[in-house]
Amino acid sequence: PGGELKEISGPCVRSLTVLPWMEGRGMAGSRVSRKPGEKGQAIMNASDHTENMNDARIRNTINGYSNNGQLACSRAFEAAGALGTSPLVIGRYADEMGLKLVSCQLGLFGYRPEKKIVKPAHPVNMRLAAAIEQNLSGGSLPCIAAFAIALNIGLKKMDVSGACEALEIKIKPCQLGAF
Numbered sequence: 001p002g003g004e005l006k007e008i009s010g011p012c013v014r015s016l017t018v019l020p021w022m023e024g025r026g027m028a029g030s031r032v033s034r035k036p037g038e039k040g041q042a043i044m045n046a047s048d049h050t051e052n053m054n055d056a057r058i059r060n061t062i063n064g065y066s067n068n069g070q071l072a073c074s075r076a077f078e079a080a081g082a083l084g085t086s087p088l089v090i091g092r093y094a095d096e097m098g099l100k101l102v103s104c105q106l107g108l109f110g111y112r113p114e115k116k117i118v119k120p121a122h123p124v125n126m127r128l129a130a131a132i133e134q135n136l137s138g139g140s141l142p143c144i145a146a147f148a149i150a151l152n153i154g155l156k157k158m159d160v161s162g163a164c165e166a167l168e169i170k171i172k173p174c175q176l177g178a179f
Contacts, residue, residue: 057083058083058085058089058090058093059093059097061079061082061083062076062079062090062093062094062097062099063097064079065078065079065082066094066099069098069099069100070099070100070101070102070110071090071094071099071100071101071102072101072102072103072110073101073102073103073104073105073110073176074103074105076090076091076094076101076176077090077105077175086175087175087176088175088176088177090176091174091175091176091177091178092177094176095177101176101178104174104178105147105157105158106118106143106146106157106158106160106161106171107158107161107162108161108171108174108179109178109179118158118161118162118165119162119165120162120165120166121159121162121163121165121166122166124163124166124167125163127153128149128153128155128159128160128163129163129167131149131152131153132149132160132163132164132167132169135148135149136169139169139170140169140170140171140172141160141164141169141170141171141172142171142172142173143171143172143173143174143175144175146160146161146164146171147175
């Protein structure tokens with residue numbers, strides 16, 4: 001969708017910009033905010049907004065979304081939505097519970113036998129490359145920004161991670177806290 005296709009390579013560096021539609025809305029339970037007039041900083045509010053929730057409820061919900069000691073990334077996001085908390089809280093609990101996070105929606109971890117399944121996407125759509133560049137933080141693209149870009153442009157999440165691979169841009173931090 002949209003934009004001329006052109007091969008672009010090499011890292012792009014710019015500060016993180018919160019996409020306007022993300023502000024206050026967040027992604028699947030994550031809160032994204034910035035101070036008024038502050039450009040270039042996104043804050044995932046992973047503070048335990050679980051104060052009114054008991055640990056047993058969180059653990060039971062996560063157990064319901066897990067399978068054989070594993071919690072798929074997409075299922076972790078579903079659990080976060082069901083509990084009204086951030087994916088990072090789910091990731092922390094999953095770690096405490098000894099669950100292995102698998103099947104990253106960006107293809108970065110949790111696959112067998114190669115662990116990572118994302119491949120560089122050539123050529124990289126210029127509109128996508130520009131969106132990635134605008135949302136870099138310290139030379140990396142935050143996972144939450146990758147999800148937002150995919151949704152905003154109308155692409156699959158793996159399309160964004162494939163473009164990052166081609167541009168030699170790392171995606172981090174993970175919304176679940178895996179990396």
